[in-house]
Amino acid sequence: MVLKKFIESLSDKYLNSYTEGFNYSTDYELIIKLILSPRASEHKVEFLGNLIVSSYKDYKSLAMAPLDDIENIIRPVGFFNQKAIRLKRAAFYISSTLDNKIPNTTYELMKIPGIGVKSARKYLSLRSNTEEIIIDTHFKRVLKRLNFISSNSKNSEIENWFKGLISKNIHSRSSNLISYFGKKICLNNKPKCDLCQYKRFCNFFSSVHNR
Ligand code: SF4
Incomplete structure (x- = not known):
């Protein structure tokens, strides 16, 4: 073939x-789901990602949230302690350093805590048909x-x-x-x-x- x-x-x-598993309507929602996704089922990422989005309306409120509260929301997902820290740090970095604007290169995306090369590429591929x-x-x-x-x-x-x-x-x-x-x-x-x-x-x- x-x-x-x-x-x-x-x-x-x-x-x-084919984008199933990453249902999102904003960059904020997609970034959260990408951080939750390593070694997690699509169902959990979808459900818990939506809970985070409905609990904290933007990066700033997520960055200010108590770590315990984030952990409690995402507890069913694997590595929830690490992922809660990553969510909080990513939200802080995006709201304070990036002024809430997500970059459009793999290199810059990988500076966001919790976003590795796979997630960065996934982000770019879902947001635009990149190379x-x-x-x-x-x-x-x-x-x-x-x-x-x-x-x-x-x-x-x-x-x-x-x-x-x-x-x-x-x-x-x-x-x-x-x-x-x-x-x-x-x-x-x-x-x-x-x-x-x-x-x-x-x-x-x-x-x-x-x-
Ligand atoms: S589903 Fe995968 S393993 Fe099965 S026939 Fe198709 S390509 Fe092969």
């Missing part, structure tokens, strides 16, 4: 839903199973290969679509192969069904 065709086919099917490629575990799992990359491919190699084949104006959208397919269909433990139209290209499927 050709990568470009694979992405076109994902786009036909999932373009209207950034989001290489996460879902993205890599799908590409490995479909024989596009090998299990020992490095991120830098994957990035160069991908950029060589896909137009830069759709880099972020394409990588988000692949990642979305990995989260919804090509799951790590129990992929929903019965719903998948790419079985005949798949290593994993043939290894399981040819035993």
Whole structure:
């Protein structure tokens, strides 16, 4: 299968839903959900992120909130102590240093406490169709199973290969679509192969069904 065709086919099917898991209407809401998201289910990020937004209306009020109160709200999410500190520090940094304006480069975004390279790229890819490629575990799992990359491919190699084949104006959208397919269909433990139209290209499927 050709990568470009694979992405076109994902786009036909999932373009209207691939940002699921990050429902947001403001930058504030998206930043909060990105900080909550590492190692957390989409459902918890969505629910607890909305609770934070409804409890503290902006960065300044979140920055001023007692740490205990933030911890109590986000307690069901993994690493809630660390994430509460990050939320408070990020809110303080954005309201005091950035004057509530979120930057539009990976480098500047990563200065916000709690925003690492993946979150920065995710932010940029969701807010605008940038040239950034989001290489996460879902993205890599799908590409490995479909024989596009090998299990020992490095991120830098994957990035160069991908950029060589896909137009830069759709880099972020394409990588988000692949990642979305990995989260919804090509799951790590129990992929929903019965719903998948790419079985005949798949290593994993043939290894399981040819035993
Ligand atoms: S056949 Fe199954 S394992 Fe292979 S790509 Fe499709 S969902 Fe993933």
